[in-house]
Amino acid sequence: MSNSLSERERPEKKNVRTIVALEEEVLHNRSPGNRVSDVITHFSGTLAFIILHGFWFAVWIMTNEGWIPHVAVFDPYPFNFLTLIVSLEAIFLSTFVLMSQNRMAYQADRRAHLDLQINLLAEQEITTILRLIQRIYRHLGVHIDTSEKVNQFTKETDIPTLVNELDKKLPT
Numbered sequence: 001m002s003n004s005l006s007e008r009e010r011p012e013k014k015n016v017r018t019i020v021a022l023e024e025e026v027l028h029n030r031s032p033g034n035r036v037s038d039v040i041t042h043f044s045g046t047l048a049f050i051i052l053h054g055f056w057f058a059v060w061i062m063t064n065e066g067w068i069p070h071v072a073v074f075d076p077y078p079f080n081f082l083t084l085i086v087s088l089e090a091i092f093l094s095t096f097v098l099m100s101q102n103r104m105a106y107q108a109d110r111r112a113h114l115d116l117q118i119n120l121l122a123e124q125e126i127t128t129i130l131r132l133i134q135r136i137y138r139h140l141g142v143h144i145d146t147s148e149k150v151n152q153f154t155k156e157t158d159i160p161t162l163v164n165e166l167d168k169k170l171p172t
Contacts, residue, residue: 026107037099044093057082123157130154 009017030038043049060082062068064075075081131154137144144150 026110030103034099034103037096037103040093040096041100044097120159127154127156 059068060075061079063071064073064077064079064082066073134144134154
């Protein structure tokens, strides 16, 4: 048997490979600005970033309090220049974080649309399979459950009606 499951790629491995390929494509297609933004955002969320800033602030304050001999004070208390630099850094960091979040939100929306598409296709496939099973049962003369619930599952789902129901019933 040359077409056994062990000789072919297992479905879960194929799915993992497909997901990895999709994610690599998204990473590869980022703009240079998004790449820089991601690097900065990633670094700013590390312990090294905090340690670097703690060290930088300590040296700045010690220098400008005159505690380091032979180094001129250039930003005396209340450290107005340091305040300016930190404010500018906060503006740029928040912008880079927002850029990364926008890209990630786009990616999440794309995944959600893909999930919805796959779920709709699966629903259509299952409905078709149920109809085929009912036909096979009828052809074989086997009694099948004809309850309303079973009959509802053999009908196509009316997506716009479901959306309207959700809109009416979900809290705003």
